[in-house]
Amino acid sequence: MPELPEVETTLRGIQPYLQNQCIKNIIVRDRRLRWPVQADLDQTMSGALVKELKRRSKYIFVITSHGSLIIHLGMSGSLRVVDADLQAGKHDHVDLVLSSGKAVRFHDPRRFGCVLWTDEDLALHPLIKHLGPEPLSSDFDGELLYSRSRGRQLAVKNFIMDAKVVVGVGNIYASESLFRAGIDPRRSAGKISKKRYIELAKKIRETLIRSIELGGTTLRDFVNPEGAPGYFEQTLLVYGRTNQLCQQCDSAIRQVVLGQRSSFYCPTCQR
DNA sequence: ATCGCCTCCTGCGCGC
DNA sequence: TGCGCGCAGGAGGCGA
Numbered sequence: 001m002p003e004l005p006e007v008e009t010t011l012r013g014i015q016p017y018l019q020n021q022c023i024k025n026i027i028v029r030d031r032r033l034r035w036p037v038q039a040d041l042d043q044t045m046s047g048a049l050v051k052e053l054k055r056r057s058k059y060i061f062v063i064t065s066h067g068s069l070i071i072h073l074g075m076s077g078s079l080r081v082v083d084a085d086l087q088a089g090k091h092d093h094v095d096l097v098l099s100s101g102k103a104v105r106f107h108d109p110r111r112f113g114c115v116l117w118t119d120e121d122l123a124l125h126p127l128i129k130h131l132g133p134e135p136l137s138s139d140f141d142g143e144l145l146y147s148r149s150r151g152r153q154l155a156v157k158n159f160i161m162d163a164k165v166v167v168g169v170g171n172i173y174a175s176e177s178l179f180r181a182g183i184d185p186r187r188s189a190g191k192i193s194k195k196r197y198i199e200l201a202k203k204i205r206e207t208l209i210r211s212i213e214l215g216g217t218t219l220r221d222f223v224n225p226e227g228a229p230g231y232f233e234q235t236l237l238v239y240g241r242t243n244q245l246c247q248q249c250d251s252a253i254r255q256v257v258l259g260q261r262s263s264f265y266c267p268t269c270q271r
Numbered sequence: 272a273t274c275g276c277c278t279c280c281t282g283c284g285c286g287c
Numbered sequence: 288t289g290c291g292c293g294c295a296g297g298a299g300g301c302g303a
Contacts, residue, residue, distance in 0.1 A: 034279070034299090074279095074296085076280085108280095111280055163298075259274090262294090
């Protein structure tokens with residue numbers, strides 16, 4: 001399940017194969033993603049030169065001479081670098097075929113992801129323009145969490161997962177960051193002190209950076225674009241550990257549902 | 272404005 | 288062994 005570290009790992013994996021390369025053609029096998037893939041995508045982008053790749057939130061931008069692609073991996077999406085003539089499998093919906101003989105293959109069993117084309121300013125795109133700051137940028141800190149949370153009643157876990165507040169904090173990393181900051185995920189966002197938000201912002205940043213260093217979390221079948229797994233899963237302290245003992249205090253880890261999402265916390269370490 | 276719920280979709284693991 | 292069920296979740300959209 002790609003979260004920000006998995007998206008960053010993916011971007012870094014495909015970057016060397018795409019940068020300054022020519023997109024020979026695009027093969028669309030199934031247009032039915034979260035939003036339909038544009039019918040004439042191949043005609044629009046054939047022959048495009050890839051200028052640069054960028055990430056914003058969990059979106060990957062492929063910026064070319066013939067407009068940009070906005071790619072989101074949804075829940076189950078992946079991008080792999082393959083030899084262009086490798087037989088496509090089930091759920092291999094889109095190939096960016098490169099002049100080099102390689103292809104970047106978009107695979108997404110649940111089809112929650114998207115591959116959208118746009119010729120407009122990416123920062124002004126409807127999917128992008130409302131997004132809050134990047135958690136790894138200097139625009140994000142505890143002061144921001146504190147000021148944005150005043151008067152808010154929702155649970156702090158839901159608050160930090162709101163992309164208008166800060167992007168890229170998904171379900172796994174929200175639980176992990178709150179554990180590391182010692183904050184109960186159910187606590188009302190508006191009632192947490194500035195001091196605690198400063199600690200939380202620090203832990204969000206540290207947790208994401210550490211996961212990127214380890215190549216992301218391999219849950220289900222995440223692998224980087226060259227086929228290697230991520231190793232952050234081995235460092236998860238609460239996520240998915242219901243009834244297991246907390247590594248800090250031996251209490252049993254609890255699972256609750258917040259905002260339709262499973263959430264994990266230690267009843268002793270988190271207050 | 273805020274917040275919680277619904278929805279899209281398929282694969283997997285579980286119980287029977 | 289096979290079947291049916293519940294769960295997983297990113298994030299837009301909607302209703303209260």
